[in-house]
Amino acid sequence: MKNVDDLIESAGDLAARGLSRGEIADELNVSRETASWLVERAGRSPSGAETELHDAGGPQDVHVDWSAIGEAGARLASIGEALADLLREHSHDVDLVIGVEKAGVPLATAVSRELETDLGTYTPRKHQWEEGDIEDLGGSFSRNFAQVEGRDCFIVDDTITSGTTISEAIEAVEESGGNVLAASVLVDKQGVGDVDDVPVDALMQVIRVGNDGESE
Numbered sequence: 001m002k003n004v005d006d007l008i009e010s011a012g013d014l015a016a017r018g019l020s021r022g023e024i025a026d027e028l029n030v031s032r033e034t035a036s037w038l039v040e041r042a043g044r045s046p047s048g049a050e051t052e053l054h055d056a057g058g059p060q061d062v063h064v065d066w067s068a069i070g071e072a073g074a075r076l077a078s079i080g081e082a083l084a085d086l087l088r089e090h091s092h093d094v095d096l097v098i099g100v101e102k103a104g105v106p107l108a109t110a111v112s113r114e115l116e117t118d119l120g121t122y123t124p125r126k127h128q129w130e131e132g133d134i135e136d137l138g139g140s141f142s143r144n145f146a147q148v149e150g151r152d153c154f155i156v157d158d159t160i161t162s163g164t165t166i167s168e169a170i171e172a173v174e175e176s177g178g179n180v181l182a183a184s185v186l187v188d189k190q191g192v193g194d195v196d197d198v199p200v201d202a203l204m205q206v207i208r209v210g211n212d213g214e215s216e
Contacts, residue, residue, distance in 0.1 A: 011035065012042025014028075015039045021036050022125075029187075030061050033061075070103070079110065080109070080110020080113065083110070083111050083184045091182070094115070094154050095117045095118060095151065096117055096119075096154070097120070097153065098148065098154070099112075099122070099156050100155065100157040100169055104156050104157035104158050118145075120145045120146045121142045121144075122140070122172060122173075124165045125168065126165065139169075139172055148173050148176045150177055150178070152179045152180075153180055154181060155180055157169075157186075158186045159185055159188070159189060160190055160200065163200075166185075167195050182198060183199070185200065185202045185203075186203055186204065187202060187203070188200070188204070188205045189206045
Protein backbone atom coordinates (compact mmCIF):
# COMPACT_ATOMS: atom_id res chain seq x y z
CA MET A 1 0.00 0.00 0.00
CA LYS A 2 1.41 3.32 -1.07
CA ASN A 3 -0.92 5.93 0.43
CA VAL A 4 -3.99 6.62 2.54
CA ASP A 5 -6.35 6.06 -0.39
CA ASP A 6 -5.02 2.49 -0.67
CA LEU A 7 -5.65 2.00 3.05
CA ILE A 8 -9.22 3.27 2.72
CA GLU A 9 -9.87 0.86 -0.14
CA SER A 10 -8.37 -2.04 1.81
CA ALA A 11 -10.42 -1.17 4.89
CA GLY A 12 -13.58 -1.13 2.78
CA ASP A 13 -12.74 -4.51 1.28
CA LEU A 14 -12.09 -6.02 4.70
CA ALA A 15 -15.31 -4.58 6.13
CA ALA A 16 -17.24 -6.02 3.17
CA ARG A 17 -15.78 -9.44 3.99
CA GLY A 18 -17.27 -9.19 7.48
CA LEU A 19 -14.19 -8.37 9.56
CA SER A 20 -14.79 -6.36 12.72
CA ARG A 21 -13.15 -2.96 13.03
CA GLY A 22 -10.78 -4.41 15.58
CA GLU A 23 -9.75 -7.12 13.11
CA ILE A 24 -9.31 -4.48 10.41
CA ALA A 25 -7.07 -2.50 12.75
CA ASP A 26 -5.02 -5.65 13.31
CA GLU A 27 -4.86 -6.48 9.61
CA LEU A 28 -3.73 -2.98 8.60
CA ASN A 29 -1.48 -2.42 11.64
CA VAL A 30 -3.27 0.75 12.71
CA SER A 31 -5.16 1.82 15.83
CA ARG A 32 -8.84 0.99 16.29
CA GLU A 33 -9.66 4.69 15.90
CA THR A 34 -7.79 4.82 12.61
CA ALA A 35 -9.55 1.65 11.42
CA SER A 36 -12.92 3.26 12.15
CA TRP A 37 -11.87 6.40 10.29
CA LEU A 38 -10.80 4.35 7.26
CA VAL A 39 -13.98 2.25 7.19
CA GLU A 40 -16.20 5.33 7.47
CA ARG A 41 -14.53 6.81 4.40
CA ALA A 42 -14.42 3.60 2.38
CA GLY A 43 -17.68 4.44 0.59
CA ARG A 44 -16.61 7.95 -0.32
CA SER A 45 -14.55 9.28 -3.18
CA PRO A 46 -10.88 8.76 -2.27
CA SER A 47 -9.79 12.04 -3.84
CA GLY A 48 -8.10 14.27 -1.30
CA ALA A 49 -8.17 11.69 1.48
CA GLU A 50 -4.55 12.26 2.45
CA THR A 51 -5.13 15.99 2.78
CA GLU A 52 -8.24 15.34 4.88
CA LEU A 53 -6.32 12.96 7.13
CA HIS A 54 -3.66 15.49 8.04
CA ASP A 55 -5.50 18.80 7.79
CA ALA A 56 -9.02 18.11 9.03
CA GLY A 57 -8.53 16.47 12.40
CA GLY A 58 -8.11 12.91 11.18
CA PRO A 59 -6.24 10.31 13.24
CA GLN A 60 -2.50 10.64 13.69
CA ASP A 61 -1.12 7.17 13.11
CA VAL A 62 1.56 5.22 11.28
CA HIS A 63 0.74 2.33 8.96
CA VAL A 64 3.34 -0.45 8.93
CA ASP A 65 3.40 -2.73 5.89
CA TRP A 66 5.66 -5.75 6.52
CA SER A 67 4.13 -7.94 3.82
CA ALA A 68 7.52 -8.27 2.10
CA ILE A 69 8.62 -10.24 5.19
CA GLY A 70 5.41 -12.17 5.74
CA GLU A 71 5.08 -13.41 2.17
CA ALA A 72 8.38 -15.31 2.24
CA GLY A 73 9.11 -18.10 4.71
CA ALA A 74 12.88 -17.58 4.60
CA ARG A 75 12.54 -13.88 5.44
CA LEU A 76 10.09 -14.66 8.24
CA ALA A 77 12.52 -17.21 9.67
CA SER A 78 15.32 -14.63 9.61
CA ILE A 79 13.16 -12.10 11.49
CA GLY A 80 12.28 -14.85 13.96
CA GLU A 81 15.97 -15.39 14.61
CA ALA A 82 16.43 -11.67 15.30
CA LEU A 83 13.44 -11.49 17.67
CA ALA A 84 14.63 -14.62 19.44
CA ASP A 85 18.05 -13.05 19.89
CA LEU A 86 16.44 -10.06 21.61
CA LEU A 87 14.49 -12.34 23.95
CA ARG A 88 17.53 -14.42 24.90
CA GLU A 89 18.86 -11.36 26.72
CA HIS A 90 16.07 -11.83 29.27
CA SER A 91 16.21 -15.58 29.82
CA HIS A 92 17.50 -18.84 28.35
CA ASP A 93 15.09 -21.00 30.34
CA VAL A 94 11.69 -20.02 28.89
CA ASP A 95 9.91 -22.97 27.30
CA LEU A 96 6.83 -21.23 25.87
CA VAL A 97 6.36 -18.47 23.28
CA ILE A 98 2.90 -16.94 22.90
CA GLY A 99 1.92 -15.30 19.62
CA VAL A 100 -0.79 -12.64 19.56
CA GLU A 101 -3.35 -13.35 16.85
CA LYS A 102 -3.31 -12.84 13.95
CA ALA A 103 -0.07 -11.39 12.65
CA GLY A 104 1.96 -12.15 15.75
CA VAL A 105 1.49 -15.90 15.39
CA PRO A 106 3.76 -16.54 12.37
CA LEU A 107 6.43 -14.41 14.02
CA ALA A 108 5.99 -16.32 17.29
CA THR A 109 6.21 -19.61 15.40
CA ALA A 110 9.57 -18.59 13.94
CA VAL A 111 10.76 -17.44 17.38
CA SER A 112 9.52 -20.66 19.02
CA ARG A 113 11.40 -22.76 16.49
CA GLU A 114 14.58 -20.77 17.03
CA LEU A 115 14.34 -20.99 20.84
CA GLU A 116 13.12 -24.62 20.74
CA THR A 117 10.06 -23.89 22.89
CA ASP A 118 6.38 -24.76 22.87
CA LEU A 119 3.98 -22.40 21.11
CA GLY A 120 0.78 -20.80 22.39
CA THR A 121 -1.58 -18.29 20.81
CA TYR A 122 -3.74 -15.54 22.25
CA THR A 123 -6.69 -13.88 20.48
CA PRO A 124 -7.18 -10.34 21.87
CA ARG A 125 -10.60 -8.90 22.53
CA LYS A 126 -10.14 -6.23 19.85
CA HIS A 127 -10.98 -8.89 17.26
CA GLN A 128 -14.59 -8.70 18.48
CA TRP A 129 -14.64 -4.91 18.68
CA GLU A 130 -16.84 -2.73 16.49
CA GLU A 131 -17.77 0.26 18.62
CA GLY A 132 -18.17 1.09 22.29
CA ASP A 133 -16.29 -0.13 25.35
CA ILE A 134 -13.76 -2.81 24.47
CA GLU A 135 -13.44 -3.69 28.17
CA ASP A 136 -16.78 -5.49 27.91
CA LEU A 137 -15.22 -8.06 25.57
CA GLY A 138 -12.87 -10.95 26.31
CA GLY A 139 -9.83 -12.55 24.71
CA SER A 140 -8.85 -16.22 24.73
CA PHE A 141 -6.04 -18.74 24.39
CA SER A 142 -6.41 -21.39 21.71
CA ARG A 143 -6.73 -24.94 23.02
CA ASN A 144 -5.04 -26.18 19.84
CA PHE A 145 -1.71 -24.91 21.14
CA ALA A 146 0.27 -25.11 24.37
CA GLN A 147 -1.32 -23.78 27.55
CA VAL A 148 0.28 -21.28 29.92
CA GLU A 149 -0.53 -22.43 33.45
CA GLY A 150 2.56 -22.70 35.63
CA ARG A 151 4.95 -21.62 32.88
CA ASP A 152 7.34 -18.76 32.18
CA CYS A 153 6.84 -17.37 28.70
CA PHE A 154 7.64 -14.74 26.11
CA ILE A 155 4.99 -12.82 24.14
CA VAL A 156 5.50 -11.98 20.45
CA ASP A 157 3.45 -9.58 18.31
CA ASP A 158 4.08 -7.71 15.09
CA THR A 159 3.50 -4.09 16.14
CA ILE A 160 2.77 -1.97 19.19
CA THR A 161 0.43 0.94 18.56
CA SER A 162 -0.58 1.90 22.09
CA GLY A 163 0.54 -1.07 24.18
CA THR A 164 -3.00 -2.09 25.17
CA THR A 165 -2.93 -5.45 23.36
CA ILE A 166 0.38 -6.47 24.93
CA SER A 167 -0.95 -5.34 28.31
CA GLU A 168 -4.08 -7.42 27.79
CA ALA A 169 -2.03 -10.47 26.81
CA ILE A 170 0.18 -10.10 29.90
CA GLU A 171 -2.89 -9.87 32.12
CA ALA A 172 -4.44 -12.92 30.45
CA VAL A 173 -1.27 -14.97 30.98
CA GLU A 174 -1.12 -14.02 34.65
CA GLU A 175 -4.81 -14.80 35.17
CA SER A 176 -4.19 -18.22 33.62
CA GLY A 177 -1.36 -18.96 36.03
CA GLY A 178 1.59 -18.09 33.80
CA ASN A 179 4.40 -15.57 34.04
CA VAL A 180 5.61 -13.24 31.25
CA LEU A 181 9.33 -12.49 31.36
CA ALA A 182 9.53 -10.31 28.24
CA ALA A 183 7.86 -9.44 24.94
CA SER A 184 9.23 -8.65 21.51
CA VAL A 185 7.71 -7.00 18.45
CA LEU A 186 8.76 -6.21 14.93
CA VAL A 187 7.83 -2.51 15.16
CA ASP A 188 7.15 -0.26 18.15
CA LYS A 189 5.13 2.79 17.12
CA GLN A 190 5.19 4.36 20.59
CA GLY A 191 8.61 3.64 22.09
CA VAL A 192 7.04 2.04 25.15
CA GLY A 193 10.11 0.18 26.42
CA ASP A 194 8.05 -1.82 28.90
CA VAL A 195 4.40 -2.65 29.54
CA ASP A 196 3.10 -3.46 33.03
CA ASP A 197 6.72 -3.85 34.21
CA VAL A 198 7.42 -6.39 31.45
CA PRO A 199 10.30 -5.35 29.15
CA VAL A 200 9.35 -5.00 25.48
CA ASP A 201 12.04 -5.17 22.79
CA ALA A 202 11.49 -4.06 19.19
CA LEU A 203 13.58 -4.54 16.08
CA MET A 204 12.43 -1.12 14.86
CA GLN A 205 10.97 1.97 16.49
CA VAL A 206 8.91 4.56 14.64
CA ILE A 207 9.28 8.15 15.81
CA ARG A 208 6.65 10.46 14.35
CA VAL A 209 7.66 14.12 14.16
CA GLY A 210 4.99 16.84 14.16
CA ASN A 211 4.87 19.92 11.98
CA ASP A 212 6.31 21.97 14.81
CA GLY A 213 9.45 19.84 14.78
CA GLU A 214 8.63 18.12 18.08
CA SER A 215 7.98 14.41 18.43
CA GLU A 216 4.33 13.45 19.06
